[in-house]
Amino acid sequence: MAPAPKSVAVVGAGPAGLATAKYLLAAGLRPVVFEPKSHVGGLWAPPSASDAIDTIQLDPRMTVNTSKYTSFFSDYFPESVAALPDRPVAREMGEYLKGYAATFIPPELLRLETLVTGVEKRVEGGWKVRFKGIASNKMENEEDFEFLVLATGVFSHTYTPKIAAADSFEGKMLHVSDYDGEKLFSGKKKPRKVVVVGGELSGSEAAADVALRVSSLPEEEREKIEVIQVFPRPPWVLPKLGAIPDPQVQGAPKLLAIDQGFYDTPSIVNSPPAKDPKEKYRRLHKTLIGIKGGDQSDISPALGVSPEWRDKPLSLGLSDSYIGFAKSGAIKTILGRVVGVKGQRGLEIVTVKEGEESRALEDVDLVIWATGYTPLRTLSRILSPGLKTAFGADENSCPAVLTRALYKQTLHPALGPTGAFVGIQRRPYFAMFELQARWIAGLFTGKIIFPSLNDFEDVAKGEAHLLAIGKIDEVMIHAGGGGDYIEFLRQIGKIIGIDDVFKYGLEMNCRPRPWIPAHLPPFPDAGSPRSQHSLAAQSALENQINSESTSPSLISRHIFAQLHGHWTINRHIVSRLPGFPSGIFTGTAIFQPRLSTFSSPLLAGQSCTTGHTVLPPDTNRYTMGNEITEYLYSETGTLTTETGFSFQGSRKYIYTLDPDKGIMSTWFVKPADGVSVDYFFHRIEIGRKPEKLENEWGCRWGVEKEGGVKAASEHLCERDWYWPGYRFEYEGPRLKRFWIRYRVQGPQKEYVTEAEYTRG
Structure with missing residues (x-):
């Protein structure tokens, strides 16, 4: 009789957890996926009255930031997906993930409406997982597993930095996830001064949304409202559709989703490795200057990505209307950090470009924190005290503390060879989840060697140490600003035996030739023929670029x-x-x-x-x-x-x-x-x-x-x-x-x- 497959507890049924379960099954393991919500899909799961758990839930109408070709898996592209718009809404993403789970994961391995309340290492090896049912309010249970994967996601809870005297502020403070523009600007009493803190994706969208609602008011009301955005470094605010010259018609554009133009395969393959993060950042900034047609200094001084910023990590926003509002002055921009509250309705700001000078914004009615999300609240709830101490982060820490502590954003010595993270990255790129899942499947089945203790110790000593000893790869995979995506694909691909993870992108019959998850080689045999789903996704994107882009x-x-x-x-x-x-x-x-x-x-x-x-x-x-x-x-x-x-x-x-x-x-x-x-x-x-x-x-x-x-x-x-x-x-x-x-x-x-x- 064949031995029973080894068991793996997978915490989270978002895209990272589902991809992990799929690849663990393909490797001969038995994953059990725990999910407190009543549906799979994580952020994109449809809301349900039984979801009595405090996590972020997207508006079903909200569009995805990246195109569907970047936001779908390598081997699941059914005809229903091909018919979707290039940027699906959250409801459509939820349906896609539901179909993915139904195709690859037996329902008996999905434990929905089940909240994991704790995980801890067993002395004899493996993991003890404690959990309870939510809908029936059942008593807590526990079960032993040989392996553990934490796929709780980085967007499960909001993150707001601590500032001095925050409790004394008499205006309204809220996180962007709680922002309701219709409610705030439809009543008689509207906020007169709105400050959006943060310049990346949700920051640019929130500032643009406030500006649009103000622009929609009668002129006598519009003139009384001021919209201010504060950010610590100038964000590149990109349109959702990127324009490149149409080679067939002078002065006409050819249009692509911005992520498709950003990840052109020949550009990736032909670029020599950067010697350090600063060189990498300079290349990325140069690319964005080409995409935007300038450094944004013509929009506002604070948005200008001047030379002193170009060897630093990128900050990225995404909005079709933000630049117009900022250029007209409808959004006033300040390069600085909010450090505290002054008086009853004032904010203290330390400016960045003016010699770290302090200034105050008076009479602020509304502060919108567009400062991102954190996985640490969920992890602090379920991890044992020893594990929390080992990670060196609590629920109030900056989220980057955790990712910097992980080896290749996946492993940590405190988890040992039987535990891993998947999907803890800030960018929800599905190809990263798939490669992490393949790597973990290899580790848990003994086909791939676990990193050495020296590897972990070097990461713990930080970037300067890694550069000094020549471990450039480990520095580059943690480089911020989104550039880590390509480096991650390259490095994890080599670890799991894919010498050239980008080769299928070069086979695209179009210009440009974007690399998408469908270009990942098959699993477990990377040399076997690509699936029909993979080929269908590539063909659909080729048609879009060759025909639909104009x-x-x-x-x-x-x-x-x-x-x-x-x-x-x-x-x-x-x-x-x-x-x-x-x-x-x-x-x-x-x-x-x-x-x-x-x-x-x-x-x-x-x-x-x-x-x-x-x-x-x-x-x-x-x-x-x-x-x-x-x-x-x-x-x-x-x-x-x-x-x-x-x-x-x-x-x-x-x-x-x-x-x-x-x-x-x-x-x-x-x-x-x-x-x-x-x-x-x-x-x-x-x-x-x-x-x-x-x-x-x-x-x-x-x-x-x-x-x-x-x-x-x-x-x-x-x-x-x-x-x-x-x-x-x-x-x-x-x-x-x-x-x-x-x-x-x-x-x-x-x-x-x-x-x-x-x-x-």
């Missing part, structure tokens, strides 16, 4: 985001009727973002001459981090006629985006209030070429020049026909300028007007 829908979304802010206008008017003068209009235009004020069944393919019903907005659609879908457009300036007369003029429109269909449209504003929608004007049909007018009207129209992205439409407005034409011209990743032309024909009108917009 699709009208994607281009519309990117152009719409780029419109945000101030533009300078130079408009030429050529009229054939004496009652409508020809001339030149010069002035400024503002695309002011706001929450959607209405909706309309504007369908692709619907005639622009068809009436469009105006409906109330879909208030359930918007969540923090989503795209802006509406602008109030305002322009003011001077019209100088051919006869020398000058007139002051202004006009307003509403621009909207349907993000699902990628359709932009323009609407008239009610003259009575100057802000509400009146009726439909026209749709902006990307890819439709404007009509040729040069010979007929004798002008050199900017819309008709070669290059850029072109659009056109037509619309019968009461008795007048309008034929709009557009051309959008990119320079690198940014929309540099654009032209809007209208040919108008009616009983009292016959003219052409074309405006050139350049950044003001």
Whole structure:
């Protein structure tokens, strides 16, 4: 009779725990997965009334920060996944993880609604795990296991740094996970001064969300509210869609999810190893300067990643609207650290660039801590006192204390050869979880040698010691700013016998060639043929890059985001009727973002001459981090006629985006209030070429020049026909300028007007 498989307790059924269980099973072990929630999926699990456990839960509508190709596993890409948008929402991620568990993990090995209350090493070897059922409030039980994997995740609880006199603050302080912008800004009493602390992902999203809600208020209320963001180092705030030049059309973009452009396989493979972290950081900063088209100093001084920051770890934010708000001053930025409370509503800040000087922010109503998450509260609850002492961290410690103490972010001498961490990294990249799980499977089955005591002691002595003795790899795998992802893949791949973890990325039939988890070699035999799921994911991404990256829908979304802010206008008017003068209009235009004020069944393919019903907005659609879908457009300036007369003029429109269909449209504003929608004007049909007018009207129209992205439409407005034409011209990743032309024909009108917009 064959011996029973060795048992492994896996704590946590998020993506890290599920991947671990899958690979342990494939290695011949018997994992038992403990999860206090009623569903698998961790952060992405659907909320349930029986989830009586204090951990973070995502809004089911919230979009994932990385594309689906980075956020899915190497060998699970069913047809239902291929049909999802490039950035799924949390609900869709939860369904994906549910399907992954059903495919690879027998249900009897999943102990849902079971809270682990303690783990400790047994004298005779292995682990004792204590647990209790949540739904039935059962008494605590215990069970012995030969191995233990802690996959509790890094996002299980909020982290807020301790500051002096925090209890004396009479305003409101909350973590970004508790932020409800709708509730805060819909009542009569709104916060007048809001301070967002933190500059990375949730910091940029929270600051942008507050700014959008303020921008949506009436002008008299808007002017009374101040939004301030404080961060200790300038964050690179990246758009969710990255633009690279389209090789087929000058001045037009090719669009990719930002993570796809960042992990181009040839760039990874052809880059020589950095000699130390500082060189690595300089390379990463250089890459980001190329992606952003500059160092952000033109946005605000605090956001400028000047040379003195470029040998330090990166700070990364992600938002399509943040840069526009920061550039306009709607978000005021301060490079510094919040160190304490002063008085009843003041914050003491130590500035970073001004010689560590102290300054105060007075009359603060709301502080939003966007300072991240920590696994330490969960671990402090379940680890024995001896283990907690060995890790040198308690639940109030900075989360980085734990990851710096681990060998290759996975192992610790206090756990010994029978215990490990999976998924303790700050970035939820699924490929990291898979490689950790494969490594652990090899360790627990004795196929891979456990690191030596000297290896652990060297890590404990810190970076300077590791550099002095030449252990560059161990330093690089802990290097911050997200650059550790590639180093982690390379190093763990070699440990588990994959000499070139990036080779399948080079087989991509597209440009660029992003490395994704589907490029991981098969397990346990890395030389066996790749699975159909792996090949399907690669094929879908190739198609997206080759065909969909220049699709009208994607281009519309990117152009719409780029419109945000101030533009300078130079408009030429050529009229054939004496009652409508020809001339030149010069002035400024503002695309002011706001929450959607209405909706309309504007369908692709619907005639622009068809009436469009105006409906109330879909208030359930918007969540923090989503795209802006509406602008109030305002322009003011001077019209100088051919006869020398000058007139002051202004006009307003509403621009909207349907993000699902990628359709932009323009609407008239009610003259009575100057802000509400009146009726439909026209749709902006990307890819439709404007009509040729040069010979007929004798002008050199900017819309008709070669290059850029072109659009056109037509619309019968009461008795007048309008034929709009557009051309959008990119320079690198940014929309540099654009032209809007209208040919108008009616009983009292016959003219052409074309405006050139350049950044003001």
